[in-house]
Amino acid sequence: MLKMSDILDEKNKILREKSEEVTFPLSESDKKTINDIIEMLTNSQIPELSEKYDLRPGMGLAAIQLGIKKRYFVVVHEYEEGKFDNYVLINPKIVSSSEEMIYVGEGEGCLSINRETVGIVPRSARVTMEAYDMDGNKIRVRGREELAIAFQHELDHLNGILFVDRIDKNDPFKNKNLYREI
Numbered sequence: 001m002l003k004m005s006d007i008l009d010e011k012n013k014i015l016r017e018k019s020e021e022v023t024f025p026l027s028e029s030d031k032k033t034i035n036d037i038i039e040m041l042t043n044s045q046i047p048e049l050s051e052k053y054d055l056r057p058g059m060g061l062a063a064i065q066l067g068i069k070k071r072y073f074v075v076v077h078e079y080e081e082g083k084f085d086n087y088v089l090i091n092p093k094i095v096s097s098s099e100e101m102i103y104v105g106e107g108e109g110c111l112s113i114n115r116e117t118v119g120i121v122p123r124s125a126r127v128t129m130e131a132y133d134m135d136g137n138k139i140r141v142r143g144r145e146e147l148a149i150a151f152q153h154e155l156d157h158l159n160g161i162l163f164v165d166r167i168d169k170n171d172p173f174k175n176k177n178l179y180r181e182i
């Protein structure tokens with residue numbers, strides 16, 4: 001099972017690199033990585049298991065955070081207490097996004113960022129993504145609210161961008177009033 005120490009910290013320069021398109025069929029090692037990430041993210045959101053396995057709660061992880069420079073990520077979304085939906089998006093693209101912008105009031109989090117951060121990251125409130133699933137089928141997925149934020153945050157990872165890069169250094173709460181807090 002994946003451990004927190006398998007996840008690269010922001011100090012690692014690889015996280016600033018752009019990941020490469022995946023070709024199909026998916027390799028056995030990528031399939032295993034995806035299943036390991038699903039398991040880890042799910043456990044991390046179940047309090048007893050996150051404590052047992054010493055996991056920081058997280059809902060998303062991109063391959064690059066494990067040092068794998070490929071364009072895929074996983075989001076495990078707790079849509080109802082104790083119920084989870086898994087999203088595996090390979091070669092993802094945003095095909096449409098809402099004009100409405102939102103931000104996480106308490107600040108975004110990232111399993112690669114192990115320090116306190118201050119500031120907000122404006123994100124689209126709703127996005128539609130196009131991607132491929134593990135079998136190479138084209139899929140279309142819609143996300144709203146925290147799921148939309150997770151998709152945008154993870155897509156950023158594939159382009160070498162961390163959420164802290166999107167916080168205005170001189171004015172971390174810049175234009176806060178233009179966006180809706182969630």
Ligand code: NI
Pocket residue numbers: 060109110111112153157
């Ligand atoms: Ni992250």
